[in-house]
Amino acid sequence: MRWTRAAVTAATLSIMLAGCGAGPSDRPAVAVERPGAGGGQTEAPTTPEPATADVPQTELAWADCTATTLESLELGPGPAGLVLECADFATPIDTAGTVLGTFRAGALRARLPQTPPDAAPLVLTSGADRSSASTLAGLAVGPDSALLAAQPVVAVDRRGIGASQPIDCIPAQLRSVLHDLGQTGVGGDDQVEAVAGYSQDATIACRDFLQPYEGTFDAPHAADDIEQLRKQWQVDKINLIGTGNGAKVALSYARRYGDHLARLVLDSPEPVGADATTMAEAAVTGAEAALTAFAQRCRAAGCALGDDPRAAVTALMGEAAAGELGTITAADLSTALIGFLSSPRGDQASRVNTLADILAAAERGDRGPLAALVTRETAAIDSDGEFVNRCTDSRLPPTQDKARELAETWAGKYPVFGRVAALELMVCSAWPVSTAPPLPTDLDLPVLVFAGVADPVVGGAGGSVTGALGTAGARHATMTWQGWGHPVVAHSGCAQQAVTDYLADAELPADGGACPA
Known part of the structure; x- marks a missing residue:
């Protein structure tokens, strides 16, 4: 199924006509001593003190x-x-x-x-x-x-992200298959073409919804x-x-x-x-390095993933890609892993065993904890506002043929995150090219x-x-x-x-x- 226009009302994203806030205060420039006139001895100019940030004069309604x-x-x-x-x-x-x-x-x-x-x-x-x-x-x-x-x-x-005024422009079913990169919604086996199609539908829906300020x-x-x-x-x-x-x-x-x-x-x-492909490969390289660091700490702690935690995670990704983890797709597992590896909460090291236990449970067939983790990490990064902002920032996505080539190459070069990263390049492929x-x-x-x-x-x-x-x-x-x-x-x-x-x-x-x- 394809969506060609957003089924939303303009009331969802109201335009407020409130005025702008007060302007900045005026501060004098730093004075620099100048040499005296005439032939007398002069002093070197003083070095101005570095500027400092100011304490707010008018606070928000916290x-x-x-x-x-x-x-x-x-x-x-x-x-x-x-x-x-x-x-x-x-x-x-x-x-x-x-x-x-x-x-x-x-x-x-x-x-x-x-x-x-x-x-x-x-x-x-x-x-x-x-x-x-x-x-x-x-x-x-x-x-x-x-x-x-x-x-x-x-x-x-x-x-459109977090606590800012929300954007609700992608129908729920389209949002789901776009997040899953077509794994659960494709009639054939060409995920690249499928995701590119979903990107077109989501792009039309959001730009229709946001006009005239889609830019x-x-x-x-x-x-x-x-x-x-x-x-x-x-x-x-x-x-x-x-x-x-x-x-x-x-x-x-x-x-x-x-x-x-x-x-x-x-x-x-x-x-x-950088173009979209360069940025994606930089990120996937970092993700693989972070997973290796996690696996080393996991093994040292005697975690539930055994003697080779990285191999266990790689095998689990293979099961997800083959549809053997029930409703948990490869994109879901990637989201969960990167969500943990990139969490801004600064105590990942103390939570290594928590993630290992979740992944080990999924290996044994108990997928509930992993599904809960997927839900949480998806909610953190997968709003319509993030789709609009990311696609606006994205530059020069690859062609479908290039994405298919990357999916094969990166699957071998980056065994856990590579194929998903290549498919994700198609998520913004229909968005107008930006500079x-x-x-x-x-x-x-x-x-x-x-x-x-x-x-x-x-x-x-x-x-x-x-x-x-x-x-x-x-x-x-x-x-x-x-x-x-x-x-x-x-x-x-x-x-x-x-x-x-x-x-x-x-x-x-x-x-x-x-x-x-």
């Missing part, structure tokens, strides 16, 4: 949502005294004025009892990888607290939403961290509003300017970059970002984390301390430093 957030994300209890607060704010659909009205953006603020009340917040965006709020909540319940102890962190969800879900518009938050706070400078896909949003903010940045952190940034958002060209700001050696979301992509930063004239330093997971700051106390120090004095660590696993 409401405590600690319990509901942790419960909905199934994160378990947080550290003593953790406070999570939710709010939203109106942001123009298009700052250029081509589309009138506003969109509701969701935000989450996290702080601890020791967080200074007068500290400027760090703004976080994880883009379309998962909601920024869930990334922040995962970081907040982790074992490391240096970042939150030094300042509050405020996550801004991208349009406002890219990284520059997400940067505009962060700028609107700055205006609502009535501050001149903010600190910003972009993780994964959110680094693209952060770089767009740096290009459009660089004068309002005090500090910029790029954590596990996705490749800059990469322009990068900063003149960035007078030190930038801190983190890269993980086993990142299941972006792989090792820091190099392309640092090249772009160098072109823009920005000083930068990269630190590599030796562990597995995404993003780095959620898992590494060393990285959190590096960010805290950098936010305090704008001094970068030595380039090429490393944080232990």
Whole structure:
């Protein structure tokens, strides 16, 4: 069955006509002493102090949502005294004025009892990888607290994701077969063609539903939403961290509003300017490396997957691909595994046995725990808003013939995640081709970059970002984390301390430093 138009009503996504927030405060420029006139002795110009982020002058209407957030994300209890607060704010659909009205953006603020009340917040965006709020909540319940102890962190969800105004444009049955990559809904055996067809149906449905503002879900518009938050706070400078896909949003903010940045952190940034195939292979390489790290720890702990946990997982993926795990497809198993391996909750190591027990139970025929894990991880990354944002960001997907070739090649090269990753390249294949958002060209700001050696979301992509930063004239330093997971700051106390120090004095660590696993 094909869907050619979205069976939805315009009431689902209302256009609000609320006005914009107040503008930023004006701050004087830093004075530089000039040499005196005449032939007398002169003094060297003073070096201006690095700019600092400001404490909000006008706050959002925050409401405590600690319990509901942790419960909905199934994160378990947080550290003593953790406070999570939710709010939203109106942001123009298009700052250029081509589309009138506003969109509701969701935000989450996290702080601890020791967080200074007068500290400027760090703004976080994880883009379309998962909601920024869930990334922040995962970081907040982790074992490391240096970042939150030094300042509050405020996550801004991208349009249609998380707590932001939702998008409901894909019919439920289409959403299901698109997620399963056609494994449960194909009459023949050509999954590539099937997924490409479902992509066309979903694309038509969503673009019909969103018009006339279907083109406002890219990284520059997400940067505009962060700028609107700055205006609502009535501050001149903010600190910003972009993780994964959110680094693209952060770089767009740096290009459009660089004068309002005090500090910029790029954590596990996705490749800059890369096509869909390059990005997918980087991610699948990272996922396989993360699985290897998991398997090593699993074996060392004497986990339920036996002497060769990686072989056990590979065999389980083969069963899922062959339809031998009941309703659990290969795409489902991939989602569950990557969801665990990339969880922003920073205690994966202590939960290795939990995942091993779930997978071992599925091997024995008890698939209930695995099905529950699939449901949870799918909900975290599979909303209609994420489809729209990811496809808007996607560039140059391969042809169907190339995807078929990759499915065969990657199945051998990346035995657990390769075939699914190749099929996923077709999910956005019908979305109109987009151009990469322009990068900063003149960035007078030190930038801190983190890269993980086993990142299941972006792989090792820091190099392309640092090249772009160098072109823009920005000083930068990269630190590599030796562990597995995404993003780095959620898992590494060393990285959190590096960010805290950098936010305090704008001094970068030595380039090429490393944080232990």
